[in-house]
Amino acid sequence: MTASPGAAEADWEALREAAREAMSHAYAPYSGFPVGAAARVTDGRVVVGCNVENASYGLGLCAECGLIAQLRLTGGGRLTHFTCVDGRGAVLMPCGRCRQLLFEFGGPELLLETASGIRSLAEMLPDAFGPDQLD
Numbered sequence: 373m374t375a376s377p378g379a380a381e382a383d384w385e386a387l388r389e390a391a392r393e394a395m396s397h398a399y400a401p402y403s404g405f406p407v408g409a410a411a412r413v414t415d416g417r418v419v420v421g422c423n424v425e426n427a428s429y430g431l432g433l434c435a436e437c438g439l440i441a442q443l444r445l446t447g448g449g450r451l452t453h454f455t456c457v458d459g460r461g462a463v464l465m466p467c468g469r470c471r472q473l474l475f476e477f478g479g480p481e482l483l484l485e486t487a488s489g490i491r492s493l494a495e496m497l498p499d500a501f502g503p504d505q506l507d
């Protein structure tokens with residue numbers, strides 16, 4: 373995102389803060405586990421999402437689903453940096469299904485904030501199935 377390491381950390385903190393704000397809009401009455409996600413896009417904008425559950429439990433939407441919808445609704449582009457937080461604002465790993473959603477719009481180079489530092493999606497979803505397999 374930026375050149376200097378200090379500024380880069382500030383950018384991740386800003387992204388985490390956007391995820392926390394998004395998390396405050398979550399609808400999670402069934403799990404009691406609100407989630408917020410935020411990502412930076414190639415053109416510099418930030419897109420966010422929160423989880424939205426449903427009385428038919430299996431239909432609940434992860435925060436990443438809303439984020440991807442916002443990406444498309446606000447101009448498209450590719451995701452470059454992603455973070456996700458739980459109800460306490462702590463960094464949360466995206467579930468497997470959501471890693472696949474992120475792969476579609478960020479590819480292997482997408483950077484994720486994880487419990488073990490900044491890692492590429494290639495590390496978190498190795499040998500991923502993606503659009504290239506359909507060629």
Ligand SMILES: O=c1ccn([C@H]2C[C@H](O)[C@@H](CO)O2)c(=O)[nH]1
Pocket residue numbers: 400403405406407422423424425432433434435436456465466467470
């Ligand atoms: O990456 C994830 C993992 C979980 N959840 C949501 C789904 C459900 O509403 C709640 C508990 O699993 O957390 C997300 O939004 N994203």
